[in-house]
Structure formats: structure tokens, C-alpha cells
Amino acid sequence: MAISINTRASQTVSLTPQLQQSIKLLQLSNSELEQQLAKEAEENPLLEFEPNPEIESNLTQSNERIEVTQSSWANPRISQDDDEDWGEQYERIAHKQTLLEYLEEQIHLLNVAPDEQSLIAYLAGCLDERGYLPEDLQNIYIDLTSQTLSKDSYERLEKALAMLQSLDPPGVGARDLAECLSLQIDRILENVNTNRDIWELAKEITNSHLSKVGSKDWQKIRQASGQSEAAVLKAVNLIRSLQHNPGAQFERENDQWILPDIVVKLKQQRWIAESNPNAKPRLSLNNEYARILKENGQKKIDGALKQKMLEASWLVKNIAQREETILKVAQAIVSRQQKFFSIGAIGMRPLVLREIAEELEMHESTISRVTTQKYLACPLGIFEFKYFFSSQVSSENGSGISSTAIQALIKKIVGEESPSKPVSDTQIAQILNAQGYNIARRTIAKYRDILRIPPVHLRKQ
Structure with missing residues (x-):
């Protein structure tokens, strides 16, 4: 057998520690960022960090909050000269993605x-x-x-x-619990290399013997599957670890009070996005340490201390980069959703992550990180960036309307109905169909539920 040495050139993607840190910081919310920076400052004496009083009061004075809900969307009346600082009035409820x-x-x-x-x-x-x-x-x-x-x-x-x-x-x-669990197991089997036999047994039990799991009839499951009781119990434990309610994470939680990253104001007949000064992290290099290091010269600096100085500089730069990226994405969103800020949800236009990514020359994954747990405040309330992205519903004339705008139309139709003769979901679908939007009755019912509008028999007076 001949042995030879060959040279081959190849390209690989390598994430530097600085880039890894930048990605991690970008996906944190304001409160999570505060906790992370406090931890970094404890571990690095070259960093100076001052906790944000807005976030601290947000956590300790919840009883003094003012709730602003989606009911304030209907008819916003904002003048061009309105100088109210919406960023300071952060005690509002944010829209939670359904x-x-x-x-x-x-x-x-x-x-x-x-x-x-x-x-x-x-x-x-x-x-x-x-x-x-x-x-x-x-x-x-x-x-x-x-x-x-x-x-x-x-x-x-x-x-x-x-x-x-x-x-x-x-x-x-x-369509039922067995199928729900089976779908999750199939997803797991696509990616796991270990415990495959136990996961396959778990799928067999899920599809054929799920009722026996509830009654803990291990003997019948063992006899039917031909497996040992120990293997059956392992499979059952895996089944119990699965999510029985896929929609649980989207259930409405308690009101979430947040400090917005961005404020939106009307200037010269146009809505613009600005960074909220109250939300900026109070992080800087320790001036005294930096002065001493500068006077002593780079050659005399201890290796560990030099590393701390480098890490501190990275963090400060990455925080600045995070703020810049969030602002750029917010400005791109606000530029496209001008009608929303003027007339409310009914003016929302369809928008996808790719559209923003292409304009800013960023990857869609970066835009996704920026739009998660980042909020903007405007006269209509506080909204997560993700709220402004919605799918398109096509009309007969070829134009498009966002699903968010459809929900607003449903809310408007119900708001104008007669209390003695409220409109049904089928009638709402017919009204929208007459306007050129073919929306299924079940979709109307789903949107109505999202809007917390009771069914027709409960609205009748």
C-alpha cells in the first residue's frame, strides 16, 4: 500500500469568539442583556456597568403600571407636533405572537x-x-x-x-394525542443516532398501545411488543417527555411589561424610528484601569490582564453594533409600515424577513434574531418587531393584504354589527369575499378567537 501526502485547499466557516458573542448579544432581550452585562462586569474589572433604573423599576413596581391594550388601535389621533416621549411610557402590554x-x-x-x-x-x-x-x-x-x-x-x-x-x-x-406524539418521535428519529431502538419502541407504543400507558398495563404492552419490561418503561418515559400540547408556548400568559428598544415618532408627515435612550445599556471601559494600562505600556501588561482588556473592548464594541443593527432593522420596518402607524392594524402591509434582509444586506437568520424580543413603542402601543411581519392574502384584483389587516377588518365588522343581530363567521367571510378577499369561514373563526371576540350566539343581546 502506497502512502502519499497531498495538499488540498478548502473553505470552512469559522466563528471567532467575538462573532459568537455578537450573535449571542443580538438575540437577547433588554432584561436578558442587563443580566448578561452584570455578569460580565463582575468577572471583568475593566468593565463599568450601571444597572438600568427603568428595568429595575419595571420589575419592582408592577402595581403602578398602566395597561394599554389593542383596543387603543382603532382611531389614533396624533398630531405632527406631538412631542410625547413614547419610550418613557413603557408600561404597556406587548403583542404576543399567536x-x-x-x-x-x-x-x-x-x-x-x-x-x-x-x-x-x-x-x-x-x-x-x-x-x-x-x-x-x-x-x-x-x-x-x-x-x-x-x-x-x-x-x-x-x-x-x-x-x-x-x-x-x-x-x-x-388529529389526536397519538398522532401528535408520533409526529414528534418521527422528527426525533430523523436526527438521533443513539437510543433509536427505544424511540422506535416508543412510536410503536404510541400508535398501538397508548391507552394501556394511561392504565399502566405494562404486562400487556410487553407481551404485544415482545420487549422487556425495562425497555417498555424506558420508552414510556420518553413518551412522557414529549409535548402533549404543541400550542402551549403560544397560550396567553400574564401581561408582560417591557422597556422598548425603539420609539416611533411623526416628523414632517412621516413616521421615523429612533433608539430609545432609556433602553441603552450603561456599559463602558473602566477609565482608571485604562489609564494605568496606557501609562505602563503594552509590553508591561500581564497576559491575563491584557486578555481582560481585549474582552472588555470586544464587549463594548459588540453592544454598540447590537444597537446599530436593531435601529437599522426598525427603520426598515417603519419605512414599510407607514400606513399602520397612521391608521392602525387595518393598514398593515404584508412583509417577510427576506425583504428586510435583502435591503440591509444581512442574513435572514440575523433579521430573525433582531425581530425576536425586541420592541418598539408608538402612539398605538408597544409591539414586538415580529408583529410587523405577516403573510399575504391575495385579492381578486391581484393585490395583497396582510393577515393582520384581515383581523382588523373582522374587528371592524363586528364592532359595527347590530347587538340584536350579530354577524356570523359565514357572514363575515361573505362580506370579505365581496371586498375581494377569499377567507375561509374556519379562518375567520380562528382570527376571531385570536381577537378574543365571542362567537355569534354569545354576542347576541
Whole structure:
């Protein structure tokens, strides 16, 4: 056997410690950033950190907060000369992304035809708050064809459901608990190399013996599967570790009080985004240490101390870079959503991460980090950046409207209804259809639930 030495050139991506830190800081919220900086300052004497009094008071004086909800969106009256500092009035509730919004965001990124995206989005609108599909697929198909919203075959509807079930969170789109758990196990089996036998046993138990797990009938499961009781118990423990409610993370939590990163103001008939000075991290280099190091010269600096100085400089620069990136993304969002800030949610235009990424010449993953847990304050309230990204609903004339605007239209229709004769979900769908927007009745019902609007029989007076 001949032995030889060859030279080969190849390209690899290597993340430097500085870049890793920059990415980590970008995805932190204001409160998480405060905690991280406090920790860094404790470990590095060359850093000076002053806790943000706004965030501290936010944590300790919750009883003095003022709640501003989505009801204030309807008719904002803001003059050009209004100099109110919306950044200081941070005691407001922020919009929390719903399961349907999260799914629509993913559906828009699927590499499938627009009509297939519409079919998947229709099914997403049929899910309950747990993320399950409670109605039989055959009934949904009949409903679809009866509304003349689709001429798709039943097989295409099944394919659309499979695509929906491939999205996050794992288990979404399941029709029962067994399917929900099985979908999660399939996702795990695609990525694990160890314990595959136990996971495959867990899937067998989930599909065929789930009722016996509830009654703890291990002997019958062992006999049916041909496995030892120890293996069965391991598989059951894995099943219990799975999420039984994929939509749990999107359930409405207690009001979340936050300090916005950005404030939006009206100047010369145009809405602009500015950094909130109250939210800026109070971090700097220790001037006394820096002076001593400078006087002693680089050659006399201890190696460990020199490393601390380098790390401190990196952190200060990365914090500045974080603020600049957040502001750039906010400015790009505000530039596109001018109508929203003027008339409310009904003026929201469709927007995707890729659009902002291309303009700023950044990667979509970077935009995703910036839009998560970053907030802007405006006269309408406080909103997470992600709120301004929504899928597009096509109209008959070829124009598009965002799903957020559709929700606002539903709210407007219900707000104008007669108390003695409220409009049904079917009637709302017909009204929107007359305006050129083909929205399924089940999607109307889902949006109505998101808006916390009761069903028609509960609204009747």
C-alpha cells in the first residue's frame, strides 16, 4: 500500500469568539442583556456597568403600571407636533405572537406553489388552541368545496396536512394525542443516532398501545411488543417527555411589561424610528484601569490582564453594533409600515424577513434574531418587531393584504354589527369575499378567537 501526502485547499466557516458573542448579544432581550452585562462586569474589572433604573423599576413596581391594550388601535389621533416621549411610557402590554401567526410565517417560506400555500394556511386556520386539528379531514374537504374556495382533490388536502405537520412546533396539525406524539418521535428519529431502538419502541407504543400507558398495563404492552419490561418503561418515559400540547408556548400568559428598544415618532408627515435612550445599556471601559494600562505600556501588561482588556473592548464594541443593527432593522420596518402607524392594524402591509434582509444586506437568520424580543413603542402601543411581519392574502384584483389587516377588518365588522343581530363567521367571510378577499369561514373563526371576540350566539343581546 502506497502512502502519499497531498495538499488540498478548502473553505470552512469559522466563528471567532467575538462573532459568537455578537450573535449571542443580538438575540437577547433588554432584561436578558442587563443580566448578561452584570455578569460580565463582575468577572471583568475593566468593565463599568450601571444597572438600568427603568428595568429595575419595571420589575419592582408592577402595581403602578398602566395597561394599554389593542383596543387603543382603532382611531389614533396624533398630531405632527406631538412631542410625547413614547419610550418613557413603557408600561404597556406587548403583542404576543399567536400560533397561527407563527405557522403563517413558516408557510410563507415553504418552497411550494401559492395555491398550495393557501391550502396549508387554510388548514392552519382550522387548528384549535392546542395546535390540534379537531375536525375530520373529510368534513373540512366538503366545507372547502361547498364554499367554492378550492377545487383541490382530497389527496392534495392530505398532502397539505402533511406539509403543515412538518412545521414547528413539532406535533402541530395532529388529529389526536397519538398522532401528535408520533409526529414528534418521527422528527426525533430523523436526527438521533443513539437510543433509536427505544424511540422506535416508543412510536410503536404510541400508535398501538397508548391507552394501556394511561392504565399502566405494562404486562400487556410487553407481551404485544415482545420487549422487556425495562425497555417498555424506558420508552414510556420518553413518551412522557414529549409535548402533549404543541400550542402551549403560544397560550396567553400574564401581561408582560417591557422597556422598548425603539420609539416611533411623526416628523414632517412621516413616521421615523429612533433608539430609545432609556433602553441603552450603561456599559463602558473602566477609565482608571485604562489609564494605568496606557501609562505602563503594552509590553508591561500581564497576559491575563491584557486578555481582560481585549474582552472588555470586544464587549463594548459588540453592544454598540447590537444597537446599530436593531435601529437599522426598525427603520426598515417603519419605512414599510407607514400606513399602520397612521391608521392602525387595518393598514398593515404584508412583509417577510427576506425583504428586510435583502435591503440591509444581512442574513435572514440575523433579521430573525433582531425581530425576536425586541420592541418598539408608538402612539398605538408597544409591539414586538415580529408583529410587523405577516403573510399575504391575495385579492381578486391581484393585490395583497396582510393577515393582520384581515383581523382588523373582522374587528371592524363586528364592532359595527347590530347587538340584536350579530354577524356570523359565514357572514363575515361573505362580506370579505365581496371586498375581494377569499377567507375561509374556519379562518375567520380562528382570527376571531385570536381577537378574543365571542362567537355569534354569545354576542347576541
